Amino acid sequence: MNEKKxxxxxxxxxxxxxxxxxALNDVSLEIYPGEIMAIIGPNGAGKTTMLNIINGFYKxxxxxxxxxxxxxxxxxxxxxxxxxxxxxxxQNLALFRxxxxxxxxMMGRTMKMxxxxxxxxxxxxxxxxEEIEHRKAVEHIIDFLQIQNIRRTPASTLPYGLQKRVELGxxxxxxxxxxxxxxxxxxxNLEEKEDIARYVLDANEELGYxxxxxxxxxxxxMDICDxxxxxxxGNKIAEGTPEEIKSNQKVIKAYxxxxxx
Amino acid sequence: xxxRECSNFKDSYASDMAIFPIPLDRWGFIFMLxxxxxxxxxxxxxxxxxxxxxxxxCFALAAFGLNVLxxxxxxxxxxxxxxxxxxxxxxxxxxxRLGLPLVPSILGGGLISAAVGTIFGLPSLRIKGFYLAISTxxxxxxxxxxxxxxxxxxxxxxxxxxxxxxxxxxFIPLDTAVKKxxxxxxxxxxxxxxxxxxxxxxxxxxxxxxRDVDFAAEIIGVNLYRDKLIxxxxxxxxxxxxxxxxxxxxxxxANIEEFNVMVSFAMMGMIIVGGLGTVLGSFLGAGxxxxxxxxxxxxxxxxxxxxxxxxxxxxxxILFGGLIVFFLIVEPYGMARLWHTIKDKMRLWPFxx
Ligand SMILES: Nc1ncnc2c1ncn2[C@@H]1O[C@H](COP(=O)(O)OP(=O)(O)OP(=O)(O)O)[C@@H](O)[C@H]1O
Ligand SMILES: [Mg+2]
Numbered sequence: 290m291n292e293k294k295x296x297x298x299x300x301x302x303x304x305x306x307x308x309x310x311x312a313l314n315d316v317s318l319e320i321y322p323g324e325i326m327a328i329i330g331p332n333g334a335g336k337t338t339m340l341n342i343i344n345g346f347y348k349x350x351x352x353x354x355x356x357x358x359x360x361x362x363x364x365x366x367x368x369x370x371x372x373x374x375x376x377x378x379x380q381n382l383a384l385f386r387x388x389x390x391x392x393x394x395m396m397g398r399t400m401k402m403x404x405x406x407x408x409x410x411x412x413x414x415x416x417x418x419e420e421i422e423h424r425k426a427v428e429h430i431i432d433f434l435q436i437q438n439i440r441r442t443p444a445s446t447l448p449y450g451l452q453k454r455v456e457l458g459x460x461x462x463x464x465x466x467x468x469x470x471x472x473x474x475x476x477x478n479l480e481e482k483e484d485i486a487r488y489v490l491d492a493n494e495e496l497g498y499x500x501x502x503x504x505x506x507x508x509x510x511m512d513i514c515d516x517x518x519x520x521x522x523g524n525k526i527a528e529g530t531p532e533e534i535k536s537n538q539k540v541i542k543a544y545x546x547x548x549x550x
Numbered sequence: 551x552x553x554r555e556c557s558n559f560k561d562s563y564a565s566d567m568a569i570f571p572i573p574l575d576r577w578g579f580i581f582m583l584x585x586x587x588x589x590x591x592x593x594x595x596x597x598x599x600x601x602x603x604x605x606x607x608c609f610a611l612a613a614f615g616l617n618v619l620x621x622x623x624x625x626x627x628x629x630x631x632x633x634x635x636x637x638x639x640x641x642x643x644x645x646x647r648l649g650l651p652l653v654p655s656i657l658g659g660g661l662i663s664a665a666v667g668t669i670f671g672l673p674s675l676r677i678k679g680f681y682l683a684i685s686t687x688x689x690x691x692x693x694x695x696x697x698x699x700x701x702x703x704x705x706x707x708x709x710x711x712x713x714x715x716x717x718x719x720x721f722i723p724l725d726t727a728v729k730k731x732x733x734x735x736x737x738x739x740x741x742x743x744x745x746x747x748x749x750x751x752x753x754x755x756x757x758x759x760x761r762d763v764d765f766a767a768e769i770i771g772v773n774l775y776r777d778k779l780i781x782x783x784x785x786x787x788x789x790x791x792x793x794x795x796x797x798x799x800x801x802x803x804a805n806i807e808e809f810n811v812m813v814s815f816a817m818m819g820m821i822i823v824g825g826l827g828t829v830l831g832s833f834l835g836a837g838x839x840x841x842x843x844x845x846x847x848x849x850x851x852x853x854x855x856x857x858x859x860x861x862x863x864x865x866x867x868i869l870f871g872g873l874i875v876f877f878l879i880v881e882p883y884g885m886a887r888l889w890h891t892i893k894d895k896m897r898l899w900p901f902x903x
Contacts, residue, residue, distance in 0.1 A: 376769075
């Protein structure tokens with residue numbers, strides 16, 4: 290469907306190993322603007338590792354990342370990559386536990402706030418205006434995710450499902466060009482999953498975000514994603530639309546193999 | 551019962567983001583300012599002002615400095631008293647030798663301390679936790695050694711220089727306790743206001759993010775190197791100003807013994823007992839630390855005529871140490887958190903939820 294467009298991000302022939310373990314072996318994938326793309330695969334397939342490379346948390350041993358048509362230098366720091374417009378959530382929550390939900394989501398705006406230290410100390414004119422302006426943007430996200438009543442609650446005391454939602458809010462607040470979600474629905478009940486799926490779809494359709502997500506729940510993946518990449522033991526074994534993936538023999542075998550073990 | 555958000559539904563973000571959104575808190579704060587600016591200087595003794603309140607303000611500043619680093623940014627420093635020494639000696643030299651005006655000398659002492667602090671903060675870019683703690687402990691000994699051996703800076707014997715006579719704006723002599731008190735109070739109030747603004751603004755949020763999950767902070771766009779070093783600079787600036795103020799207005803001399811490693815430990819204790827990562831906690835911890843020996847003295851004095859100094863010192867250490875352990879175990883966020891818990895209860899009283 291999107292094949293004719295230039296990809297927003299292209300990962301070419303990525304290799305990475307940890308000690309003797311080859312976590313990714315010559316994996317290439319593209320993420321096209323405006324799509325929801327899923328990376329699936331059995332446990333330990335290398336999905337999280339792929340996201341970690343895309344947002345610069347890990348550095349690939351070989352291969353290259355091309356974002357918006359430009360090759361990324363391997364030395365680029367994660368905060369510079371964030372500034373280019375990539376945000377993410379984590380498989381095992383990485384909220385700022387000592388801060389409120391509001392504070393966490395405000396952190397998503399950090400790159401957009403430019404008041405210098407003296408202006409902030411005075412909390413005067415520019416700094417105050419900036420704070421209010423970004424607070425408004427964050428309130429929109431709070432409304433979007435329907436978490437108005439937990440604004441002031443310390444992140445550490447929130448139930449798991451809401452923590453996941455706040456983390457999604459923090460990534461959305463950065464208004465990234467590419468949003469990476471690592472198992473946004475893991476450990477949730479059906480109702481919570483449906484909520485998150487709704488937010489992901491709305492973020493894509495209404496707010497226009499390009500999203501790459503990892504998810505184990507095949508039902509959800511088949512429902513909301515435009516395109517799927519399947520990893521198994523560090524290799525890409527398939528790629529295509531949900532229909533193509535459903536009937537792909539290699540994929541079925543990979544998943545059956547896992548079920549047998 | 552009247553401690554309420556007072557049915558004033560907040561209609562703008564500006565008022566929602568005020569330091570004291572609840573009217574009673576605001577009045578409480580104004581009352582404290584009134585006490586500090588009017589009641590204390592007019593109605594209390596010179597002894598009380600010089601020996602209790604002035605050191606209280608100075609240590610509150612220093613404790614806030616350490617709180618920025620340890621409580622907000624999560625970077626431990628157990629050599630913080632050394633930066634107070636840097637501020638003290640630097641400001642004495644700026645004022646006495648180079649003839650800068652008084653207030654610029656004190657702030658200049660803070661800036662020089664910040665410069666030194668930033669250099670000693672460099673290891674934090676590579677190491678964390680226990681290792682960083684040891685490297686900051688090293689800064690304590692290195693700085694002490696340099697000050698004592700660099701005669702030009704530390705002047706006479708044992709690294710002591712007398713305070714020069716102080717004049718504000720070059721002609722108003724600061725010769726009485728009350729005048730020194732006002733100097734300390736004004737500087738403290740202004741710097742604490744700035745500090746509060748910093749920690750509740752974006753920089754403060756960046757610091758807390760680094761403290762909580764540094765890699766997630768980096769991935770959302772925080773420049774770890776920059777913001778850690780800024781934390782060291784701000785923190786040691788406050789320590790430096792506090793050190794300068796203590797020497798000018800309380801001790802009357804710059805003496806390296808005032809800033810030994812025990813003071814560094816005591817400052818860690820202050821922010822633990824008072825409350826990590828809060829401005830209020832810096833005040834509570836410093837107040838507690840300054841009042842404790844006096845309180846014990848009073849208490850024991852009601853039993854015996856003369857309290858032996860060694861017993862006093864021992865009881866003080868035991869109590870202070872015991873309280874640090876108590877707070878670490880029972881309430882890691884210190885007295886400030888206890889206070890907030892009480893307030894939260896009152897906010898909803900009489901309904902438990
Ligand atoms: N930092 C690391 N050090 C060592 N090994 C690692 C590291 N990160 C990942 N691995 C290994 O790489 C392999 C792929 O891990 P990864 O987390 O990418 O899997 P995944 O597909 O996300 O699995 P899951 O579905 O369980 O989250 C695993 O065998 C893992 O143990
Ligand atoms: Mg994973």
